[in-house]
Amino acid sequence: MATIINEPEVRAEARPKRSQKHFDPEKRRNSPLSVVMWICGLYFVVPLLWLVAASTKDNSDLFATFGLWFGHRFSLIDNLAALFTSQNGVYIHWLINTIVYAGVSAIGASLFATMAGYAFAKYDFPGEKLLFSVTLGAVMIPLTALAIPTYLLFSSAGITNTPWAVILPSLVSPFGVFLMRVYAADAIPDSLIEAARVDGAGELRIFWQIGFRLLGPGIITVFLFSLVATWNNYFLPLIMLNSSDLYPLTVGLAQLQAASAAGGGAKVLFSTVITGSLVSVVPLIIAFLFLQRYWRTGLVTGGVKG
Incomplete structure (x- = not known):
């Protein structure tokens, strides 16, 4: 009985197999x-x-x-003891002020940036391009250039030397709006929003129950940027606050440094100031280590969806 030979199969068998190239990380090293x-x-x-x-x-x-x-x-223990007992424990008061200023500002800036970025990404309204162009232009303006006009405005409103003088300007984050606009454009499918509308969900419900959850990694990013920016802000509290009880850590440590340098360091506070700088960094490190898991969760979720 004759055997039927398929010519393409013969050619495929006769064709020499190409050797697969294995990835060598040593050769790719720059x-x-x-x-x-x-x-x-x-x-x-x-x-x-x-x-x-x-x-x-x-x-x-x-x-x-x-x-x-x-x-x-x-002498770390001695430096810490001197830090927390200097001037009747004023450092603890400055630390609490900084936590309040940075925490409230970061939460508010993240919320407003998320809402604005979501609106720019998912809605068409008159003046959208103009407003977004203004937002991009605001990113290029340094904050120090706005400090004096902000002081004059707040002085006329009578809210200088209050916590609001530090918190209110920190609620505005043009870069956060730009970041959330870019992130929301890809993280939230338009089909998902349309499906929610078909099911009868309102726009606010769609944002809070669907969009807000999908924007988690972006919100954490804006939160950390705003937290660090407000925590390290020096010039704005310096011109807005006159009372030592309202100082954040940046201004308070600068006052201790000035006292150390006055009179050839007669008060001998150099080690105290440096230890205070180290303690002021620790909360930021803890916040980053605690919140970075949400970045990993967002990346893994995006990879599964893809």
């Missing part, structure tokens, strides 16, 4: 780029290492030993 990344990493890490090492020194070791290493005596 040495100049690696050097640049190491330099950038050191640029950000070295000041933090110096801060940690300097906080463990007393005033004599602070000026007599190598900056990036510990001194002859471990």
Whole structure:
């Protein structure tokens, strides 16, 4: 009985198999780029290492030993005790003020930026392009350029030397609006919004129950940016606040530094100021470590949906 041979199958068998190339990470390594990344990493890490090492020194070791290493005596506990007892524990008061200013400002800025970004991404309304162009233009304006006009405006309203003088300007985040507009355009499908409308859901319900949940990673990003910006803000509280009881950490530590430098350092507060700077960084590190899991969750969810 004759066997029927399929010619394409014969050609496929006779064709030599191509060898699969395996990915070799060693060949893909870019040495100049690696050097640049190491330099950038050191640029950000070295000041933090110096801060940690300097906080463990007393005033004599602070000026007599190598900056990036510990001194002859471990004085971190003594520095912390001096920090929290100096001027009747005013540092704790400054820390509470900073937490209130940064927390309220970050929550408000994240909420407003999310609502505005969602509106720009999912709605068509008169003047949309003009308003978004104005928002992009506001990103390019430095905050220090707006500090004096803001002070004059708040002074006429009678709210200077109050917590609102620091919180209200921090609620506006043009970069946060731009970021949420870009993120909402891809994170929320238009078909999902249309399906919710067909089911009878109102626009506010669609935003809070659908859009707000899908925008979680973007909201956390804006929250952290606003938190860090308000936490590290120095110039705005400096010109808005006159009472020491309302100072945030940035202005308060600057006042301690000025007292240390006055009269050749007669008050010997250099180690106290440096330790206070280290303590002021710790809440930001904790906030980042706690909130970064939401970034990972958002990335994994986006990968599953794709």
